[in-house]
Amino acid sequence: SGTAVANYYPALLEAHHSDINLLLLTADRPARLRRTGSNQTTDQSNIFGAFVRASFDTDKDLDLSKVLSGSGPVHVNLQFDEPLLDQDNSDWLSGIRVKTREIGKAEAIEINTDSKKSLVIVGHDRAGFSVAEIEKFASDLAAPLIAEDPLVFEGAIAHAPIVLSDEKARVALAAETVFVIGRTTLSRSINAYIQGAKKVIVIDPRTEIIDTSRTSDEIYTQIPRVKVPLDIDQSWHELWKKYEALAAIALSVLPEWSEAELATVIAEELEDDTALFISSSRPVRDFESFAVPRSGLITYANRGLAGIDGNISTALGVATQHSESYAVIGDLAFLHDISALANPTQDNLTIIVVDNDGGGIF
Ligand SMILES: Cc1ncc(C[n+]2csc(CCOP(=O)(O)OP(=O)(O)O)c2C)c(N)n1
Incomplete structure (x- = not known):
């Protein structure tokens, strides 16, 4: 209790902004001791404010099944009164089950794109979507893919932040439509590229509850099905591969220990x-x-x-x-x-x- 509870804040904020499950259990003194000057007693009941999806302040049994099947952090403040049980061996924590989130199921929504040069850019946490569904989406679009986390996308264009740090390359590689999955927070050059794009479509479920002021030409909370033009520009992918190869050559002369x-x-x-x-x-x-x-x-x-x-x-x-x-x-x-x-x-x-x-x- 007390300041110890505030130490959860960094983890809480990470979980909130990533929209991942986190159950915060805090021990507290009984509510009647609040505001009485009692030792290590503060108001813990809503200490995590708007960053939790639900919060409970209780000295009784609770049914958490409903709140734990959603996403994001949940806080349960547990008040204990004396006499504390000194030999409570019950393993009640192991009974808590958090349901896996069902995210990324493509909605029935289908969009038409007339873009013959599309690009998919994927933020580090993929907005919670799986690698497979993102790869399928890019493949349906016949779009090259840039990933902030290239360690899970084998087919991604390598060294994209380096390629796009050159303004001429940004112009040469300009897409007709850029699909951004999740948030791109790592590279200025990629963000400059996105800003200069003709059309940007964002796909991120967090735009509904967390990033509610995010703007873009179009925003979707699920990966849509896409209808693409029949005459996709085949040289588009090759152009990206050409620039990727140039970056790889430039990188091969870096000092060995770096x-x-x-x-x-x-x-x-x-x-x-x-x-x-x-x-x-x-x-x-x-x-x-x-x-x-x-x-x-x-x-x-x-x-x-x-x-x-x-x-x-x-x-x-x-x-x-x-x-x-x-x-x-x-x-x-x-x-x-x-x-x-x-x-x-x-x-x-x-x-x-x-x-x-x-x-x-x-
Ligand atoms: C709690 C917190 N404090 C400050 C920052 C701002 N910040 C981001 S990266 C960084 C420096 C990290 O240094 P280091 O771990 O040595 O990694 P590198 O210098 O290689 O980036 C700081 C202070 C932060 N992200 N989080």
Whole structure:
């Protein structure tokens, strides 16, 4: 209770902005002690405000089944009164079940596009959609795909942030319609490209409840089915591949020991089914820019608000769910959460710390 509860805020904000499930259980003193000056007693009942989808303040049994089947964070503040049970061995937590979200089922909605040069750009968390459904969407559109997380999209155009940092390339590669799935938060050049696009269509369920002021030519909350022109421009994909190859040549002359090299080698060497947690800010950008696209990895990053707090903790949590896991964490982010190592560590987690004199991006 007390200030301890406020320590949930970073995780809460990440979960809110990513729209992922998080159940926050806080212990509290009985309500009658609030505002009495009682030790470590504050008002915890609505402490997480609008960032939780539901909040409960109780000293009784609760049926959480309805709220836990939705998405986003839920807070349950549990008041305990003396006498506290000193030998309560009931394992009530293991009875809590969170239903898997049913997201990404394409609505019956179908859109016609007359665009013969479409491009799909996918934000890091894919707005919750699966890789397979996004790949199918891009393939239906005959569109090249750019992914902030190239480690899960084998067919993505590599090094897109580097290619698009050149204004001439942005002009040469101008699409008729750009489909943006999720949020693109990593690369200025990709955002400049999107801003300069003739038509932008956003697909992200969070536009309904979180990013409600997001604007675009069109916005969908689910992946639509698309009807495309019969005479798609076949040279469109080849043009992107040409620029990708030019970027790869430029990158081949980088100094051997560099952050670019680190991201490239890690992306290449990790075995399939390995989990990889990547911290903000440079590490996640390095993978986006330098990694050669592949599939087979299960990637994680706190991209809800890109917090550098709690990153070791996140990686430790990830490791509990995978047999082999790695984390690439900046030195500042590592120091920020170093107390997490006081927890029991995971033998199956290897942390790679990028020692680059922390926070250079600022
Ligand atoms: C809690 C929090 N504080 C500050 C920031 C702003 N911030 C983003 S990246 C960064 C520096 C991270 O440094 P480091 O972990 O060494 O990685 P790199 O310098 O390689 O990006 C900071 C301070 C943040 N995202 N989250």
